[in-house]
Amino acid sequence: MAIEVRNVVKRFGAFTALDGVDLDIRSGELLALLGPSGSGKTTLLRIIAGLDFADTGAIRFDGEDAVDRAAKDRKVGFVFQHYALFRHMTVFENVAFGLRVKPRAERPAEADIRRRVGGLLEMVQLAPLGDRYPSQLSGGQRQRVALARALAIEPRVLLLDEPFGALDAKVRKDLRRWLRHLHDDMNITSIFVTHDQEEALELADRVVVMSQGRIVQAGSPTEVYDHPADSFVFDFLGGVNRLEGTIEGGVVSVAGTPVQTDGEVGGNGPAVVYVRPHQVEVNPAPGPGRWRARLRSLHTAGPLARLELEFAGRSLEAEMPRERLADLGLAPGSECAVDFRHARVFRKEDGRQPQEAAPVPAL
Amino acid sequence: MADPGSSRRPALRESGLSRALLIGLALLFLACFLALPLLAVFVQALSEGIGPYMEALAEPDALSAVGLTLTVAAIAVPLNLVFGVAASWCIAKFQFPGRSLLITLIDLPFSVSPVISGMVYVLLFGLHGVMGPWLREHDIQIIFAVPGIVLATVFVTFPFVARELIPLMQEQGQEDEEAALVLGASGWQTFWRVTLPNIRWGLLYGVLLCNARAMGEFGAVSVVSGHIRGKTNTMPLHVEILYNEYNFVAAFAVASLLALLALVTLAAKTALEWRFADQIAASRR
Numbered sequence: 001m002a003i004e005v006r007n008v009v010k011r012f013g014a015f016t017a018l019d020g021v022d023l024d025i026r027s028g029e030l031l032a033l034l035g036p037s038g039s040g041k042t043t044l045l046r047i048i049a050g051l052d053f054a055d056t057g058a059i060r061f062d063g064e065d066a067v068d069r070a071a072k073d074r075k076v077g078f079v080f081q082h083y084a085l086f087r088h089m090t091v092f093e094n095v096a097f098g099l100r101v102k103p104r105a106e107r108p109a110e111a112d113i114r115r116r117v118g119g120l121l122e123m124v125q126l127a128p129l130g131d132r133y134p135s136q137l138s139g140g141q142r143q144r145v146a147l148a149r150a151l152a153i154e155p156r157v158l159l160l161d162e163p164f165g166a167l168d169a170k171v172r173k174d175l176r177r178w179l180r181h182l183h184d185d186m187n188i189t190s191i192f193v194t195h196d197q198e199e200a201l202e203l204a205d206r207v208v209v210m211s212q213g214r215i216v217q218a219g220s221p222t223e224v225y226d227h228p229a230d231s232f233v234f235d236f237l238g239g240v241n242r243l244e245g246t247i248e249g250g251v252v253s254v255a256g257t258p259v260q261t262d263g264e265v266g267g268n269g270p271a272v273v274y275v276r277p278h279q280v281e282v283n284p285a286p287g288p289g290r291w292r293a294r295l296r297s298l299h300t301a302g303p304l305a306r307l308e309l310e311f312a313g314r315s316l317e318a319e320m321p322r323e324r325l326a327d328l329g330l331a332p333g334s335e336c337a338v339d340f341r342h343a344r345v346f347r348k349e350d351g352r353q354p355q356e357a358a359p360v361p362a363l
Numbered sequence: 364m365a366d367p368g369s370s371r372r373p374a375l376r377e378s379g380l381s382r383a384l385l386i387g388l389a390l391l392f393l394a395c396f397l398a399l400p401l402l403a404v405f406v407q408a409l410s411e412g413i414g415p416y417m418e419a420l421a422e423p424d425a426l427s428a429v430g431l432t433l434t435v436a437a438i439a440v441p442l443n444l445v446f447g448v449a450a451s452w453c454i455a456k457f458q459f460p461g462r463s464l465l466i467t468l469i470d471l472p473f474s475v476s477p478v479i480s481g482m483v484y485v486l487l488f489g490l491h492g493v494m495g496p497w498l499r500e501h502d503i504q505i506i507f508a509v510p511g512i513v514l515a516t517v518f519v520t521f522p523f524v525a526r527e528l529i530p531l532m533q534e535q536g537q538e539d540e541e542a543a544l545v546l547g548a549s550g551w552q553t554f555w556r557v558t559l560p561n562i563r564w565g566l567l568y569g570v571l572l573c574n575a576r577a578m579g580e581f582g583a584v585s586v587v588s589g590h591i592r593g594k595t596n597t598m599p600l601h602v603e604i605l606y607n608e609y610n611f612v613a614a615f616a617v618a619s620l621l622a623l624l625a626l627v628t629l630a631a632k633t634a635l636e637w638r639f640a641d642q643i644a645a646s647r648r
Contacts, residue, residue, distance in 0.1 A: 070544075072544050072545070072548060073547075075547075080542060084541065086561075097556070101547055
C-alpha cells in the first residue's frame with residue numbers, strides 16, 4: 001500500500017514535533033525514518049498508525065483519506081519499541097488476539113485461527129514456544145512475537161518503532177537480516193523508526209533523515225551517505241571529522257593548505273570541512289597538499305585500525321585496514337602526513353550546524 | 364582474604380548480633396501491638412466458655428448486626444470497585460483539566476475524620492438538613508436508616524480501590540491498550556481483554572482492603588445510624604453498645620467475629636498471592 005503524508009504538523013504544547021512533513025511511501029518498500037531523539041520520527045509513525053492525530057495535514061492510504069479512520073480500522077501492523085506484549089496471555093494468544101477481537105461476522109473459525117497462528121509462529125521460528133508467557137522469553141523472542149502478532153491481522157502496512165533498540169548487539173544484527181528477508185518474502189510496505197544510522201543504511205530501501213520535526217533528506221542509503229544534503233545529514237550518518245577552515249576565491253583551505261572538495265564551495269568566509277575517517281589518507285612522508293601530523297593514539301581491535309591524529313592544533317580521526325597500518329609502520333608519537341581523498345565543505349553560517357566541535361568517533 | 368570469617372560476608376549483610384537484635388525488636392513490636400490485642404479479644408470472648416460465646420452470637424440483635432454489616436459491604440464494595448476502576452482509568456491514562464482536583468477529591472475521605480463524613484450526610488439528608496423536608500414529604504428515610512449507613516460507608520471506603528490502581532496503571536502506561544487498538548479491538552474489548560487482566564491483582568487487593576474497612580467502619584456509620592438495635596446496628600456499633608452495657612463476653616464475642624473476618628481477608632490475600640505468585644510477578648514486570 002502506498003502512503004502519502006501531506007504537510008503534517010503536530011504540536012505538543014509549545015513543542016513542535018512535526019513541522020510540515022511531506023512524504024510519499026511507495027508500495028512494498030522498506031523505509032527507514034532516521035533521526036536523533038526529538039526529531040519527530042516516532043510521532044510521524046504514530047500518526048500514520050492512528051495513535052496520534054496531526055494538527056493539520058493529511059494522511060492518505062492508497063489515495064484514500066485515512067485521517068478520519070480510527071486506529072482499529074486502519075489495518076496497520078505496529079511493533080512497539082518495548083513490544084507491548086499482553087503479559088497475561090501466552091505467546092499463542094498474543095498472536096491470536098487480532099483475530100479473536102474481529103467482529104463476529106469476520107472472525108475466523110477456531111480451527112482457522114489455530115492454523116494461522118501456528119503458521120505465523122512457524123515463520124518467526126517460535127512454534128515450540130506457543131504456550132509460554134512473554135516474561136519467559138528473551139528479548140529477541142519477544143520481538144518476534146510482537147512481529148507475528150502485528151502480521152496476524154494481515155496489515156496493509158507494517159510500522160516498527162525502534163524495532164531493535166532494546167536488544168543486544170549480536171541479536172540485533174541477526175534479527176535485522178532476518179527482518180530484511182521477511183520483508184522481501186512478504187513484500188509488505190514497511191516503515192521503521194531508528195536513531196541508529198548503521199541500521200537504517202543496512203536495512204532500508206530508502207532512508208528518510210529527520211531533524212527538528214522536518215525531513216532533511218530522503219533517498220537510497222547510498223545516495224544519502226554519498227551525497228548528504230547538508231552538514232546535519234553528513235554528521236548524523238556516521239563518524240566524521242569537522243575541520244575549521246576558510247573559503248577564499250573559490251578555494252577552501254585548512255591551516256593554509258588547500259583542500260580538494262566535492263560540490264559547491266560558495267563565497268568567501270569561514271567554513272567547516274567535513275571528512276569521513278576512512279577518507280583520510282595517511283602518508284609516511286610530507287608532500288604538496290599534505291599536512292604534517294602526529295599520531296596521538298591507536299586502536300587496533302577489529303578489521304579496521306582507528307588512528308587519532310593531530311595537525312595544526314586540530315584533532316583528526318582516520319581509519320584504515322590493519323595491513324595498511326602495518327605497511328606504514330606508525331607508532332603513537334610518530335610523525336606522518338595526511339591529506340583527504342574526499343571532503344565536503346559547508347559554510348559556517350549554514351542554518352543547521354552540528355553542535356559539538358570534536359570529531360565524532362566512528363561507529 | 365586472610366580472614367575468611369568476616370571478609371567473605373556479602374557487603375550488605377549485617378553481622379549476626381545486629382541481625383538478631385533487629386529481628387527480635389521487630390518481632391517484639393509485632394507481638395505487643397498486633398498479636399497480643401488480637402489474642403486478648405479471643406481470650407475475653409471465650410472467658411466464660413464456649414456456651415455463652417455461642418449464645419452471644421446467636422442473639423437476634425447480634426445476628427441482625429452481622430446481616431446489616433454484610434449487606435452494607437455487599438453494596439458499598441461493588442460501587443467503589445466500579446468507581447475506583449473508572450477513576451483510576453481516567454487519571455492514569457488521560458490528561459484532562461481538573462485531573463489533579465480529582466486526585467485530591469479521591470483522597471478526601473482519607474484526610475477528613477470519619478465523624479465529619481457522617482455529619483455531612485446528616486446535614487444533607489437529616490430532618491433539619493438541606494433535603495430533609497423534601498425527603499419527609501416523599502416518605503424517604505436516609506438518616507438513621509440503612510441508606511444512610513450505606514452512603515457513609517461508600518464515602519469512607521471511596522479511595523481504597525482507586526489508590527491501589529492509580530500507581531499501578533500509571534506504571535503500566537498505555538502501550539498495551541494502544542497495541543490492542545491497532546490490532547482492531549474495540550474500547551470494551553481492550554478493557555476486558557487487556558486492561559482488566561493487567562490490573563486484576565491490584566484490583567483484588569483494593570477490593571479486599573475496601574471490604575475490610577467497609578465491615579469495620581465505626582465513626583461515620585455511628586453518626587448516621589441512630590443505633591437502633593436490630594435495625595440500624597452494624598457489628599462495630601453493636602460491639603460498642605454491648606461494651607457500654609458491661610456485657611463483656613457478648614461484646615468480645617461479636618468483636619472476635621469481626622476480627623475473624625479481617626483474618627479471613629488477610630488469609631485469602633496471602634493464599635492468592637502464594638497460589639498465583641508467577642502471574643503476579645509477570646504482571647508487575
